[in-house]
Amino acid sequence: MSEELYYKSARELSGLLKAGEVSAVELTQSIIGRTKAVEERVGAFNSYDEGDAVSQAEASDQRRAAGETVGALDGIPVGIKDVLAVKDQPLTCSSKMLENFISPYDATCIQKLKQSGAVLWGRLNMDEFAMGSSTENSATHPTSNPWNLNCVPGGSSGGSAAAVAAGEAVLTLGSDTGGSIRQPASYCGVVGLKPTYGRVSRFGLAAFASSLDQVGPMARSVEDAALLLQAISGYDLRDSTSFRAEVPDFSKSFESLKGKKWKLGLPKEYFEKALDSAAMEPVQQAIDFYRELGCEIKEVSLPHTEYAVAVYYIIATAEASSNLARYDGIRYTHRAENFDRKDSVDVYNQSRAEGFGEEVKRRIILGTYALSSGYYDAYFLKAQKARTLIRQDFEKAYEEVDALLTPTSPSPAFEKGAKMEDPLSMYLSDIYTISANLAGIPGLSLPCGYSGGMPVGLQILGKPFREEEMLAIGQVFEDAHDFKNQHPEL
Amino acid sequence: MEYEAVIGLEVHVQIKAESKIFTRCRAGFGYEPNTLVDPVIMGLPGALPVMNKKALDGIIKAGLALNCRIPEVCKWDRKNYFYPDSPNNYQITQYDQPICEGGLVEIELSSDSRASMGEHKRIQLTRIHLENDVGKLNHFSEDSLVDYNRAGTSLMEIVTEPDMHSGEEAFALLTAVRQIMVYCGISDCDMEKGQMRADANISVRPVGQKELGSKIELKNLNSITGVKNGIEYEIKRQTRELKKGNTIVQATWRWDAEQGRTESMREKEDAHDYRYLPDPDLMPVRVDEEWKNRIQSEIPELPFDKQRRFFEEYDLPYTITSVLVPDRDLSDYFEAAAKQSPKMAQAIGNYVTNDLLRELSEAGQSLADCKVTAEHLLSLVSTVDKGTITKQIGKDVFLEMFKSGELADAVIERKGLKSDFDDDQVKAWCQEAIDENSKSAENFKSGNEKALNALLGPVMKKSRGKANPQTVNKLLRELIR
Numbered sequence: 001m002s003e004e005l006y007y008k009s010a011r012e013l014s015g016l017l018k019a020g021e022v023s024a025v026e027l028t029q030s031i032i033g034r035t036k037a038v039e040e041r042v043g044a045f046n047s048y049d050e051g052d053a054v055s056q057a058e059a060s061d062q063r064r065a066a067g068e069t070v071g072a073l074d075g076i077p078v079g080i081k082d083v084l085a086v087k088d089q090p091l092t093c094s095s096k097m098l099e100n101f102i103s104p105y106d107a108t109c110i111q112k113l114k115q116s117g118a119v120l121w122g123r124l125n126m127d128e129f130a131m132g133s134s135t136e137n138s139a140t141h142p143t144s145n146p147w148n149l150n151c152v153p154g155g156s157s158g159g160s161a162a163a164v165a166a167g168e169a170v171l172t173l174g175s176d177t178g179g180s181i182r183q184p185a186s187y188c189g190v191v192g193l194k195p196t197y198g199r200v201s202r203f204g205l206a207a208f209a210s211s212l213d214q215v216g217p218m219a220r221s222v223e224d225a226a227l228l229l230q231a232i233s234g235y236d237l238r239d240s241t242s243f244r245a246e247v248p249d250f251s252k253s254f255e256s257l258k259g260k261k262w263k264l265g266l267p268k269e270y271f272e273k274a275l276d277s278a279a280m281e282p283v284q285q286a287i288d289f290y291r292e293l294g295c296e297i298k299e300v301s302l303p304h305t306e307y308a309v310a311v312y313y314i315i316a317t318a319e320a321s322s323n324l325a326r327y328d329g330i331r332y333t334h335r336a337e338n339f340d341r342k343d344s345v346d347v348y349n350q351s352r353a354e355g356f357g358e359e360v361k362r363r364i365i366l367g368t369y370a371l372s373s374g375y376y377d378a379y380f381l382k383a384q385k386a387r388t389l390i391r392q393d394f395e396k397a398y399e400e401v402d403a404l405l406t407p408t409s410p411s412p413a414f415e416k417g418a419k420m421e422d423p424l425s426m427y428l429s430d431i432y433t434i435s436a437n438l439a440g441i442p443g444l445s446l447p448c449g450y451s452g453g454m455p456v457g458l459q460i461l462g463k464p465f466r467e468e469e470m471l472a473i474g475q476v477f478e479d480a481h482d483f484k485n486q487h488p489e490l
Numbered sequence: 491m492e493y494e495a496v497i498g499l500e501v502h503v504q505i506k507a508e509s510k511i512f513t514r515c516r517a518g519f520g521y522e523p524n525t526l527v528d529p530v531i532m533g534l535p536g537a538l539p540v541m542n543k544k545a546l547d548g549i550i551k552a553g554l555a556l557n558c559r560i561p562e563v564c565k566w567d568r569k570n571y572f573y574p575d576s577p578n579n580y581q582i583t584q585y586d587q588p589i590c591e592g593g594l595v596e597i598e599l600s601s602d603s604r605a606s607m608g609e610h611k612r613i614q615l616t617r618i619h620l621e622n623d624v625g626k627l628n629h630f631s632e633d634s635l636v637d638y639n640r641a642g643t644s645l646m647e648i649v650t651e652p653d654m655h656s657g658e659e660a661f662a663l664l665t666a667v668r669q670i671m672v673y674c675g676i677s678d679c680d681m682e683k684g685q686m687r688a689d690a691n692i693s694v695r696p697v698g699q700k701e702l703g704s705k706i707e708l709k710n711l712n713s714i715t716g717v718k719n720g721i722e723y724e725i726k727r728q729t730r731e732l733k734k735g736n737t738i739v740q741a742t743w744r745w746d747a748e749q750g751r752t753e754s755m756r757e758k759e760d761a762h763d764y765r766y767l768p769d770p771d772l773m774p775v776r777v778d779e780e781w782k783n784r785i786q787s788e789i790p791e792l793p794f795d796k797q798r799r800f801f802e803e804y805d806l807p808y809t810i811t812s813v814l815v816p817d818r819d820l821s822d823y824f825e826a827a828a829k830q831s832p833k834m835a836q837a838i839g840n841y842v843t844n845d846l847l848r849e850l851s852e853a854g855q856s857l858a859d860c861k862v863t864a865e866h867l868l869s870l871v872s873t874v875d876k877g878t879i880t881k882q883i884g885k886d887v888f889l890e891m892f893k894s895g896e897l898a899d900a901v902i903e904r905k906g907l908k909s910d911f912d913d914d915q916v917k918a919w920c921q922e923a924i925d926e927n928s929k930s931a932e933n934f935k936s937g938n939e940k941a942l943n944a945l946l947g948p949v950m951k952k953s954r955g956k957a958n959p960q961t962v963n964k965l966l967r968e969l970i971r
Contacts, residue, residue, distance in 0.1 A: 085529075085536045093535065105529050107536055206535035210770035239538050240773050319770055322568050325579035326533040330636070348572055371570070371765035380767065 005030035006167040007487055010076050010224040013170060017064065017075045024064070024075030027170075028057035028119055031077045035122075035168040038490045043143045044153075044163035046082045046092055048122030053077065056119040063117065073231055074117025079169030081160045082123040083130055084215065085204035086110050089120075093206050094138035095128045097327045097334050097355035107204020108239065109173065109215050109232040116231040121169055124159030128357045129324065130180055130208040132156050133429045136420055137359045144416075145187060146488040147454055151413040154184030154429075160218045161188035165488055171228045172218045177208045178312055179409075179433025181216045182445035186408035186457020189447045189486065191225045191474070192218045194433075196464045197440035198243035200229075201236030207323040209316035210241075212437040221484040222446060222475040226250040229467060243465065250468050257472035264290055264473070265300035265401035270432055282449025282456040283407045289477060290405070298401055302393040305435060307386045309427060312434045314370045314383035321367030327355065362423065391439040398463050403473055406432050408445040408457030436461055444470045447483040455483075492697040493732060495725040497660055497690055498616075498652040499717075501667055502645050503677045504623065504685040505548035510642035511622050512539030512582065512772075517644070519683045523637035531642045533577030538771050545644035546589070548676045549620045550777060550785045552646060553590030555670050555792060558618060560782055564589040565774040570765040574636050575625040583647075585766045588619035589777070595650075595670075596794050597662035607808045610794070613663050614651040621645050640684065652691065652702060657722035664688060664714050665816075669793045673818045681713050688717050693738070694728040703728070703738060708752060710744040720745030724752050796821060804828055804835035813843040819857050820847075826864035827871070837871045845885060849892045861895035862888070870898035877958050883907050907956060913965070916949070916957055920965045923948040931970050942966060 005013070005027055016022040032050050039045060060075035082092050085103040087110075092098045106114070113120065127137035135143045135158025143158045145151040146166040153162040157174030161184035164172050174181040176194035185192025193216045200215045207213060217228035233247040266287065291297045329335040329351025336350030356364070370379040397404065409429050419426040436443040441464050448458035458477070462470030478484055510517045513530035529537040553560055567585035593615030601608035625641035627634050648667060654660050668679040668686060679686040688711045693703035708724055711717040723745070728738055742755045791799070797815045800806045806814075814821040824842045828835040846867075850860060870891065874884040879902055890901040902908055923945045924931045933941035942963070949962045 085534070091535055098535065101535070103534070103536075105534070202536075203538050204536040207771075238540055240540050240771060318767055322570050322580050322765070322767060325570060325572065326535075326577065328572065328574075328579055330574050331532060331577065332534070345572060368765065371767055373763045373765070376766075 004034070004167065006034040006170070007220075008170070009221050009484070010073065010170050010219065010227050011221070013076055014072050014074075018069075024057035024060035024119065025054060027075060028053050028077050028121075031121065031167075031169060034166075038146075038166050039168065041144060041149055041490065042146055042162050042166045042168065043141050044079075044124055044159040044166065044168055046094060046123045046125050046138075046140050046159070047090055049089075053119055053121050060117055060119060069117065071116040071231065072227055073113070073171075076118055076170050077121040078113060078118040078228065079121045079124050079160060079163045079172035080110070081126055081157050081172065081174050083126060083175050083206045084110055084173060085206070086120060090123055091206065092123065092140070093129045094126045094140055095327075095355065095357065095360070096139045097352075098332075099139075099334060101332050105204065107215075108201035108236045110204060112232050112234070113173075118171075118231070122163075124157070124163055124172060126159055127156035127180075128360050129206065129320070130156040130175055130177055130213075131320070131359050131363055133179070133183060133426050134414075134416070134419065135159060135184070136416060137357055139357055142416060145413045145454075146490055147189060148413065150415055151454065152187065152416050154187035154409070154413060156180040156184075157192070157218065158184045161185050161190055161192065164188070164190045164218050164220055166490055167487065170219075171224055173215055173228070173232070174218050175205055175208075175213060175215050176433075176437065176443075177212045177214075177316060178437050179430040181218060182433045182443055182457065182459060183409050183430060185218055185445040186447070186455065186459075187413035189455030189483065189488070190218055190220055191222055191444070191446045191484075192216065193225045193229060193445075193467070193470075194436060194443045195229060195233065195467055196243070196442045197437075198241055199247075199442070199465065199467065200232050201234070201239040201242045203236055203238040207319075209319040210323060211319060212312075212316055214437075222444075222471055222478050223251065225444070226254060226468075226471050245465065248468055250471060253468040254472035254475060257469060258476065260472065261294045261296070262290070262403065262469075262473055263296045263298060263401040265298050265397055265404045267302045267305065267397070267404055267406060268299050269302050269305035270406045279411045279451045279456055280407060282451065283405075283458055286448040286458045286477060287405055289480065290473075293476065297405075300397040300400055300404070302390075302397060302435065304386060304389045304393050308390055308435045308438060309431055311383045311386045311390065312430075312438060313366065313427065314379050315387060315438070317363040317367030318370045318380050319367065321364045321371065324356075324360070324364055328352070329355070359423070387438050390435055394435070394439045394441055394461075402463070403470060404461040406459045406461065408432060408459040412451050412454035412456055432459060440464060442467050442470055444474050446474045446478060447486070448477065448481075449483075491733075493694050493729045494697050495655055495692060495694050495721075495728075496652045496702055497654040497656075497692050497721060499648075499650045499654070499660055499663060500689045500691070501648040501650075501664065502687040503552070503648065503667070503671055503679060505545050505644035505646060506675065506677050507542060507544045507548065507644055509542055509544070511542050511545045511620070511644040512642060513542075515642065517642075518639070519685075521639055523635075523639060526639040527641075531577060531638055533579075539582060539769075541772060541775065542644065545620060546775065546777075547785060548644065549589055549618060549646045550782065551674050551789060552648075552671065552676050553593065553618055554782065554786050555674050555676075555789050556590075556593040556595055556615060556618065556648070556667070558590035558593035558615065560590060560777050561587065562778070563587065563774050563776050566769040566772040567766045568769050570767075571762050573624070574634070575627050575641070577625070577638060577641055581621055581624065582769055582772070583621035584619035587774075588617045589775070590618035592616070593618065595663060595666050597659065597666045598794070599658060599662050604812075605807070605809050607812070611659070611662075613653045613659070616649040616651050618646055618648045621647060652693075657718040657720075657725070660688075660690060660721050661714060661718040664717055666793070668714075669816050673790055673793060674788075687712070690717065690721050690724075692721060692724050692728065694725060694732060703732075704740045706738065706740070706752075707742045708745055709742060709755065710746070712747065716745060716747050719747070719750070720752060723750070727752060790818065804832055804839070806835060806839050810836070810839040810843050813847070814839065823857060823864050827868040830868055831872065834868070834871050834875055837875065838867060841867055841871065841888060845888050846892075849889070853892075860892070862891045866891060866897055873898055873902065877960070878902070879907050880955065880958055883955060913961070916953070916961060917965050917969070919949050919952040919957070920945070920962065920969050922952070924966070924969055935970055
C-alpha cells in the first residue's frame, strides 16, 4: 500500500528509518507539509515550531549515521498535548491564564521521549486545563473533528486525537482524568490508552485532578500506542504516586498473549442505560467477534456505576480547586492590568476572572464548595468512600474475567455547540470512561466501526498494571479489521 | 475578683537540612532573593512535591525527645488559602493525622536568685506536625515583593495544650524546646533568622472558673523576650478589660515590640475556611519500630537529665550547671576533663564557666576555635591542686594557654611560676611581715581573724605571688602564736 509518509505507522516508519529508506528530516518535513495543508481546517495545534522540529530530526539522522540510534522512536514526530512541560516551550493548557508562560523544565515523560530520540512536535489544543469533553473550552480556538469538520473531536485531548487522525503527527501524547484520551480517540477513530494510575510519571503534567490524572499515548494502531507507552512508562523519584516496579516490554508481552482465549466481561450497568442504538451496533459486533474467536463473554456487575459521575465531579473539582489556586496573577500567569492595589486580594480576583474560562470557573466553584467547612463530610468524604466501593466493584469483576468490554462513549462525535449550553449532558459523554480513573485501572479505546459516518470506539478496561493484556485483546480485533488504515477525507 | 491567664503556644521550628522539604532545592538563609528556588518551590504547572526523608528524621527525633507518641501512619493535607508568600496558595501540612501526638516538655522557671534552681514543671503538648514554610513579603512604598528563598523549608509546628499561666512559663517552655532542638541537632532555633517562631493563644478567666475565656491569638512574637513581654502585656490588657466589665472577642492580635503593646489584626469573622483536603500528590508515611529505634539511638542526653547527673556525679553548684547545661558543647568539654578527675570537677567547672567563657567572648571565638583542650585544662587544674602554683597564678597561666596554645607546664617553666621555695624562706618572709606590721599581728593575736590578711598580702608580695597562700597562712599563725 503506497501511503503518504505521514499516515504510516510508527512501527513501519521505524523500519524505513533503520533501513535508510527515509530520513527523519524527510519524515518530519512530510508531517510539517501535511500539517500546513490541513491545520487551517482541523486546528489541532496551539503552536508549533518547524525549525525546532527539523533540527531535532537532523540530530536524529546524525545519530543514525553515527550508529548511535537510541530507540524505536528515534526520528518519529510525536505531538504533545499543551498540558505537558517541555523545556523552553510554551505551556498554555489552552488557557489565557498561561498565555505567556514558557516552561523552564521538562516533564518526566518528555525527558523520556527525548531520550528515546522522538522528534517533539508542537503543542496540541485541548479543553482549558483539561476540563471538558469537546475541546470547545479552549481559550485559543475549537478543534474540528477530521471526519466531519462540523463536529467536535472530543476532549479534553481533542487536539491530540485530531492530529493523529489527520496525519499531523505519527503519535501524540494526551492526558486522561475522566476519559480525556479515550473519548476523543473514539470520536476521531484512533487508538487511545489511559495507563494504570502510577504507570506514567505525572511530574510535569499540569494537574487537573491529581488522584485521577494520567498521561497516555494516542496512535493509529494498538502496536504504535504500545511503543509510545513503553517510552514514557516507569517509576519516577519525582512523582510519589508513580509505581515502583519494572515495566514489561509491552510489544513483546502482548505478542506472546496473542492466541489467548480471554474471559471478557460485559458490565450490565453499561449496557442497560439508554444508548444511542446506532452507535452501539459496532460495539455489539466487536463483542460478537470476540465470542466467535472463542473468548468467554460474561455479564458482570459494577453495582456502584450509577454514582461514578457524581463522585467524579466532586473529587475532580475539589482537587482542581486546590491545584489551580497557583494560577493567581502573582508570578508567571496572566495578571489583570487593572486591580485595586489597596485591596490585597483584588489582584487575584481580577486576574482569575480574566484568565480562566467559564468551565474552569464552574469547576473551581464546585470544588471549593465541596471542600467548604460543613460540606466536606457530606460531599468530599462521602465521595471518597463511594470511590472505594467503585474500585472494589472492579476488583470483584476481575476475579471472574480478564478484562471488560464497553462502549467508549454513549454516542459518536456530536456537532460543535450542541452541548455547550448544557454542561450536564456534556459531563455524561464520559459516563463509560470515568470509572476507570476513579478505580485507577487502565483503559484502551480503539476504533470498532462507524455510525452515521463517524467513528465509534470500543473500550477495553484491564487489570491494574496489565496494560499488555488490554493491548493484546485490542490487537486481535485490530488485526482482523482494517480500521487502522481508514483515514478521514480532508 | 482574681483572674488567671491560660496560655497555649504554637511554636514553629525550622528543621536544619541541606534541601527543602518537598524537593532537592537547596535550603538556606541570607542568599540573594529568589535564588533558592526550583519548579516545585515556585509552584510551576506540573511540579510535584516529594518527601525529604531528612525532614522526617528531624521531626521524629523532636517527637521522641519531647516524649510524643509516633503513630504508625501519618498523612499529608493541603491547607488552602490565598497569600502571595505561598506559591501554590496552599500549604502542605498535617491536619488530622500528624506524625507526633501528645508529648511532655520539662521546663525550669527562674528563681529569686541566680544561684538557686527554679521550680521545674511539665507542660503537655497536643501534637507536632510537619509542614512547608512560606516565602517572605517585603513591603515597599508602592509595592510588595516576594522572596521565595524560605518557601518550602521544612517547618515543624509544636502545639502545646493550654497548660501555661504566665509569660514566664511560656518563656521557659521556649527555652527548654530550643535547648532540646539544639542538643539534638534538629535546629539552631535562631529566632533572628526565623528558625524559631511562636504564636500564643491567651485567655483570661476568673480564678476557679473551669471554662476557658475567649482567646486572643497573639502573633509577631519575634524573640524569646518578645514572647514573654507580649504575653504579659496581653494578660494585663485582658484582665483590665474583664475588670471593666467588657468582654473579650476572639480575634488575632499582634505584638508590637517597639511600641511595647498589642494591637488587633483581624476579628474571628474574617477567619479562613482552609478547605483542608488530603494531598493527592503525597503518600501517607509509615513509621515503623526500626525507624523509631534508629532515631532514638541518635538522641543525646537531654539538658535536664544532664543537669541532674551533674549535681549527682560531680556535686556541682547550680551556678555552674546553669551555665554548662544549656550549651551541649560546653558541657561536653567540661565533662571530658571532669570525668577523669571527678574530685576536681568544681575547679574545672569554674575555669570553664568563668575564665574560658570570658576569654572566648572577648576574643569573639567559639569553643571549636579554642586552643586549650579539655586535657590541657585538666593538667592545669591538677597543677594548681597539687600546690605547684597558686590559684591566682593558675588563672594567669590559663590566659597564656588560651592565647598561645602552650601547655600549662610549658608556661610555668618559661615564666618561672612554680612555688618552689623551701619553708625556711617563706618563714623568713612571714617573720619580716610580722615585724613590719606588728599592729596587725597583735590584732590577730587578740582574736581579729581578718587582721591576718594584712600580713598575708606583704608575704605574697615578697614572694612575687608565688608562695602558696595556704602555707603562708599556716606559717603566720604558727609564728604569731
